[in-house]
Amino acid sequence: MLQLRTFKRGGIYPPHEKLSADAKIIFGEIPGNLLIPVNQHIGRPLKITVKKGDAVKRGDLLAESTGFISSNVHSPVDGKVLKIFRFPLLGGLIREVIQIQPTEPGKSFKEVLESDPYFDIDIGSLTPEAIRKRIEEAGIVGMGGAGFPTHVKLSPPPEKKIDALIINGAECEPYITADHRVMVERSSEIIKGIKILQRLFENVPVYIGIEENKPDALKILDELVSKDGDILIVPLKAKYPQGGEKQLIKAVLNREVPSKGLPMDVGVVVQNVATVLAVYDAFYYNRPLTERVVTVSGNVVNQPGNILLPVGTPVSYVVKKFEIDVQKVRLLIAGGPMMGRTSHSFESPVTKTTSALLFFDNRVFAERRENPCLRCGSCLRVCPMGLDVALYTQMIKADKIAPEAKDHIQDCIECGSCAFVCPADRRLVQWMRLGKTIIRREN
Amino acid sequence: MFEIVIPGLILAGFALISASGLFVASKKFYVYEDPRIDEVEELLPGANCGGCGFAGCRAYAENAVNNKTVDPPCPVADAEAMQAVARLLDLEVEVKEKQVATLLCKGTHENSRSVMEYYGIDDCWAAMLVANSLKACAFSCLGLGSCVRACSFDAMLLKDGIVVIDEEKCTGCGMCLQACPKNLLFMRPVSGQVIVTCSNTDRGADARKACKIACIGCMKCEKSCHQNAIHVNDFLASIDYEKCTNCGDCVAACPTNAIEMRGQEVYVTA
Numbered sequence: 196m197l198q199l200r201t202f203k204r205g206g207i208y209p210p211h212e213k214l215s216a217d218a219k220i221i222f223g224e225i226p227g228n229l230l231i232p233v234n235q236h237i238g239r240p241l242k243i244t245v246k247k248g249d250a251v252k253r254g255d256l257l258a259e260s261t262g263f264i265s266s267n268v269h270s271p272v273d274g275k276v277l278k279i280f281r282f283p284l285l286g287g288l289i290r291e292v293i294q295i296q297p298t299e300p301g302k303s304f305k306e307v308l309e310s311d312p313y314f315d316i317d318i319g320s321l322t323p324e325a326i327r328k329r330i331e332e333a334g335i336v337g338m339g340g341a342g343f344p345t346h347v348k349l350s351p352p353p354e355k356k357i358d359a360l361i362i363n364g365a366e367c368e369p370y371i372t373a374d375h376r377v378m379v380e381r382s383s384e385i386i387k388g389i390k391i392l393q394r395l396f397e398n399v400p401v402y403i404g405i406e407e408n409k410p411d412a413l414k415i416l417d418e419l420v421s422k423d424g425d426i427l428i429v430p431l432k433a434k435y436p437q438g439g440e441k442q443l444i445k446a447v448l449n450r451e452v453p454s455k456g457l458p459m460d461v462g463v464v465v466q467n468v469a470t471v472l473a474v475y476d477a478f479y480y481n482r483p484l485t486e487r488v489v490t491v492s493g494n495v496v497n498q499p500g501n502i503l504l505p506v507g508t509p510v511s512y513v514v515k516k517f518e519i520d521v522q523k524v525r526l527l528i529a530g531g532p533m534m535g536r537t538s539h540s541f542e543s544p545v546t547k548t549t550s551a552l553l554f555f556d557n558r559v560f561a562e563r564r565e566n567p568c569l570r571c572g573s574c575l576r577v578c579p580m581g582l583d584v585a586l587y588t589q590m591i592k593a594d595k596i597a598p599e600a601k602d603h604i605q606d607c608i609e610c611g612s613c614a615f616v617c618p619a620d621r622r623l624v625q626w627m628r629l630g631k632t633i634i635r636r637e638n
Numbered sequence: 639m640f641e642i643v644i645p646g647l648i649l650a651g652f653a654l655i656s657a658s659g660l661f662v663a664s665k666k667f668y669v670y671e672d673p674r675i676d677e678v679e680e681l682l683p684g685a686n687c688g689g690c691g692f693a694g695c696r697a698y699a700e701n702a703v704n705n706k707t708v709d710p711p712c713p714v715a716d717a718e719a720m721q722a723v724a725r726l727l728d729l730e731v732e733v734k735e736k737q738v739a740t741l742l743c744k745g746t747h748e749n750s751r752s753v754m755e756y757y758g759i760d761d762c763w764a765a766m767l768v769a770n771s772l773k774a775c776a777f778s779c780l781g782l783g784s785c786v787r788a789c790s791f792d793a794m795l796l797k798d799g800i801v802v803i804d805e806e807k808c809t810g811c812g813m814c815l816q817a818c819p820k821n822l823l824f825m826r827p828v829s830g831q832v833i834v835t836c837s838n839t840d841r842g843a844d845a846r847k848a849c850k851i852a853c854i855g856c857m858k859c860e861k862s863c864h865q866n867a868i869h870v871n872d873f874l875a876s877i878d879y880e881k882c883t884n885c886g887d888c889v890a891a892c893p894t895n896a897i898e899m900r901g902q903e904v905y906v907t908a
Contacts, residue, residue, distance in 0.1 A: 281776065281840070287754060287769030289776045536768070539754035561757040622759050629764040 199407055201432035202442040205579040207612045209435055209533065211408055212369045214492050215499035220376050222305035222503050223516055225272050229295040229507035230544040231257060232284055236336045237343050238264035245293065249276045253307065254483055257293050260331070266344040267334035271485035271505035272297040272307065285510070285529035285543045286536030292544065295507065304486070304505060311480045318387075318478075323395045326478075333477035334547075335484045338469035339363060339438065340530055342548040345470055349395055351459040357396045358462045361447055362389060362471055364405040364412065365431055365438035368531025371551040373488040374468045376501045378405070378412035382419055385468055388475035389426060392466065401426045402447045403468075408433040435533065436610040440465045442579050454606050469550075484547055489513070493554035495523045504545050510552060511541045519554055526555040533611045537561070566619040574613035574623060580606050584613045584623050591630040604630040674726055675703045681722050682712055687790040689713045689811025702727060713737070714809035737810035737825040739785075739793075739803050744835040744898070745778030746798035750849040766819045773799070775848035777837045779822055788817035805900075830879040832889060836896045839872040846894065853896040859888035 234240050241258035245251060251270040258268045274297040282292045331346040351357055362385075366374040378385065389401050403420075405413050407430050420426040429447050431437050441452045443465060450461040458465050469487060476482040485506050492499035496517055504513070514521060521541070528535040529549050537558075545552070574584040587604050590596045596604065604627060613623040678699040686694035690712055692701060702708055702723065708731050711720050717733045724731035750773040758764055762784035770776050781799035793807035794814065805828060815823045822837055834853060838845040842854030855873030867881035868888050875888075875897065889899045 280844070283769070289770040539769075558757075565759070622764075625758050625764055625767065628767050629759065629761065632763060632767065 199430055199432040200446045201434050201437065202445040202579060204581050205577045205612060206434045206436065206442075207577050207615055208433075209369050209615060211433065212492075213372050213375070213408065214370065214496075215372045215490055215501055216375060216409070218372070218376070218498070218500035220380055220488055220501045220503055222303060222308070223508070223512070225297045225300050225302050225304055225307065225505070226508050226512040227297070227300040228277075228509065229272065229274070229297065229505065230282060230292040230509060230542070231268060231270070231295060231507035232544060232546050233258045233268060233291040233293060235268060235342055235506070235546045235548060236266040237341060238262070238266065238347075241265060241268060243279060243291075243293065245276050245279075247276055247278060250274075251276060251295065254481075254485070260334075260344075264344055264347050266336050266342075266346075267332065267483065268506075269334055269483035269485050270295060271507060272299075274298050283540050283543055284546065285538045285549060287539055292507075304503065308486075308503075311482055314479055314481060316478055318390055318394060321391070321394060321478075326391060326395055329477055330474060333473070333483040335470060335473045335477060336547050337467055338473065338484075338487060338548060338550070339467035340534060340548050340550060342546075345466065345474070348459075348464060348466070349392070351464070355459045356462055357459065357464055358399055359448055359464075360389075360392060360396060360399050360401045361443055361463055361465045362401060362403040362468055363438055363440070363443055363465055364403055364409075364416075364468045365443060366409070367406060367433070367435045367437040367439075368533050368535075368551075369435075370492045370553055371490045371531050372492075373490045373501055373550050375409045375412055377472055377488055378409070378468055379415055381472055382412075382415045384475045384479075385416075385471050386419055386426070387479070388471035388473075391474055391478055392464075392471065393425070396464070398425060402429050403427070404429045404431050404437075404443050404447050406431050406433045406437055435612065436579055436608070439579060439608050439610055441608065454602055487545070487547060487549070489545060489549055490551035491517050491554075492551060493528075495519055495554040495556050506547055507544045509542050509544050510538070513545075513552055514541060514554075523556045524554045526553075526558040526561070528553040528555070533615065534609065560620075563620040565621055568621060569619050571618060573616040573618065577612040577616050579610060579612060580608060582607060584627065587630060588621065588623055588626040591626050591633065594633070596630060596633065601634050604634060607631070672703050675699050677726055678702055678723050681715070681719050681726070683714045683719070683809070685714055685790055685809070685811075687714060687809070687811045687813060689809075689813055713811050735827040735829060737812075738805045738808045738828050739810065739812070739814050739823050740826045740833055741779060741801050741803060741822055742824060742833075742835060742837045743777070743779040743800055743822050744851050744896075745773055745775050745849050746800050747773075748798065749851050750775045750778050752799070762817075763819050773849075775838055775845075775852065777820065777822075777839070778849065780820070784819070785814035785817045785823060788813045827879050829884075830877070830882055831884045831900045832877055832882055832886065833898050833900060834868075834875045834877060834896060835898050836874065839874050841873055845873065851895050853892075854894060856893060858891045858893065859897060862887040862891035 239262040242261050243258045252273050255270045257270050260267050274295040277294040277296045279293050281289050283289050327346050335345040336342045364378050417428045444450050444463050473484045489504050490501050527538045529538050568585050582603050607627045609624050611624050682695040684695050690698050692698040708724050720731050752773050756772050760782050762780045762782045765780050771778050779800040783796050786794045791807050791809050793804045794801050836853035838852045845852035846854050853874050855870050857870050859868045859875050860870050865881045867878045886899050889897045
């Protein structure tokens with residue numbers, strides 16, 4: 196095997212804990228009640244197009260985009276709009292949600308998916324504009340966690356020449372296996388999805404970056420693309436944050452994204468495997484992005500697994516489906532343990548960007564008190580962006596951010612490596628995020 | 639005898655040379671500064687709070703004298719001091735009533751139950767990154783004290799999960815208004831004793847579920863008011879202090895005690 200590629204600067208080695216790596220993706224039933232958040236992306240807020248009492252069909256538009264950097268939201272099921280109100284989402288922020296009462300609660304979601312008609316389209320006949328338009332209509336956003344509208348990423352300005360497409364299958368966060376299972380079970384669909392994206396950039400070479408701790412995914416995809424010259428599987432070292440966009444580009448192509456820059460500045464577009472699958476669904480099944488694979492794991496879950504859930508499913512449905520003892524749960528994290536958000540409500544809904552729901556019976560880490568900085572320098576050594584986190588947090592705390600530090604603070608990718616190694620349990624990520632808001636407020 | 643006279647003369651000579659040097663310098667490099675700047679600065683409170691928008695009291699005084707203006711008036715100084723400043727500069731100043739910061743929330747731990755445990759940084763802006771509110775009410779005071787730290791006059795403190803303001807110490811500089819991420823603080827004239835202590839714009843039932851004393855937008859206060867001074871918008875009452883006569887009819891009419899009457903004496907903190 197080739198030598199495993201990785202990024203050079205910083206990084207940590209948290210335990211993998213991929214408990215659900217061998218659990219097949221299961222399908223649930225339509226829950227009795229769906230809460231669909233209006234804004235599930237980064238960008239302009241949406242305009243709601245339905246009102247209380249409206250009947251909606253699967254795939255109907257619920258809220259439409261109001262600008263270029265914006266992304267539509269559709270209904271995953273047939274049903275009726277019960278109410279539009281404000282509700283805490285996973286992570287605690289209170290935002291507008293559309294409550295939908297499905298007409299057929301309890302119906303297997305697999306049946307719903309199978310009833311979608313299949314279109315055998317000829318990719319060669321599609322123009323790049325048509326592809327971008329379809330992706331925009333389908334409301335596809337980056338499903339790795341940030342939720343940036345995909346069509347924006349796929350529309351670089353003409354002066355930025357794209358010469359590589361990287362598919363992100365690194366999945367470096369502990370516990371999460373959603374992308375891993377998608378790569379194993381729906382590998383041929385992913386390749387078809389990649390072919391669609393490849394059309395946009397004059398058949399650029401495609402690299403699929405996968406961490407070495409997923410040998411089955413590596414093997415399956417390697418066999419599939421062996422006859423294909425321009426798709427390359429890149430095995431990566433299992434190191435956190437390997438799945439960070441900038442780190443992945445460094446590992447695969449050895450290119451450095453400049454400070455405050457975007458991947459397109461170095462001629463690269465990065466897409467998550469789940470996003471690629473959503474693109475495939477949007478073309479071959481005419482499905483908007485209304486469901487996603489979610490990993491359910493954590494030490495309270497007896498049988499960790501992966502489940503395909505419609506967007507808007509409340510966590511309480513998952514709790515029931517996986518027979519989780521609610522009394523034991525003391526910590527619920529939406530997303531991975533490194534970058535995910537802790538949550539306080541079991542009624543909060545799954546969104547397009549929820550890759551995992553983790554249930555734990557302790558929160559030792561959170562409950563530890565924040566202590567003064569020891570100046571040990573651990574955070575400096577592990578920061579993948581090479582930032583002097585200890586110094587910047589002191590500046591932010593004193594509300595005196597040096598002008599030259601502002602760009603660096605905005606470069607933080609909030610991966611949490613620094614907080615992971617900090618012996619003083621400082622809330623370094625929150626400090627950096629606070630710094631970003633202070634800088635935004637000043638501008 | 640002679641030995642002591644010589645060093646004495648040398649020293650005296652040095653003193654003379656230095657003194658004449660200083661004299662020349664003081665004449666040659668003299669910068670005229672309006673003596674009134676010092677006088678104005680004397681009259682100002684000297685808190686350097688920055689409430690007026692200038693870097694401090696000295697900067698305000700310089701601007702006042704050089705540009706002959708007392709606009710904006712110092713928010714901290716009382717009417718007497720401002721009039722004295724205006725007299726000094728031959729200006730007229732409108733006497734404004736003292737303003738005090740007021741918290742539009744009574745979401746104490748007792749009134750609005752806490753729905754989550756927060757282990758992050760003790761700062762309202764930092765908490766807003768994680769959750770809109772730590773209590774059931776999405777509009778409630780976070781109770782982490784960003785405004786308390788912004789106050790230069792020691793007029794605020796945290797109690798039962800909300801901020802209480804000592805209206806005697808509060809000078810109305812307004813620095814706390816910018817420190818609040820939820821815009822829960824506002825300035826009211828100190829004579830206005832009736833306060834709607836709620837900011838919840840949710841519909842009545844939802845608001846009531848979130849907090850015991852929430853304004854539910856029932857309009858009873860609006861009907862009870864003879865001066866047309868209280869209005870309900872977005873399920874939330876607000877008072878027009880120019881019209882309010884402190885009669886207290888709305889306080890009696892409010893079914894949730896969201897409207898409160900403050901006594902003439904400042905309500906006790908701590």
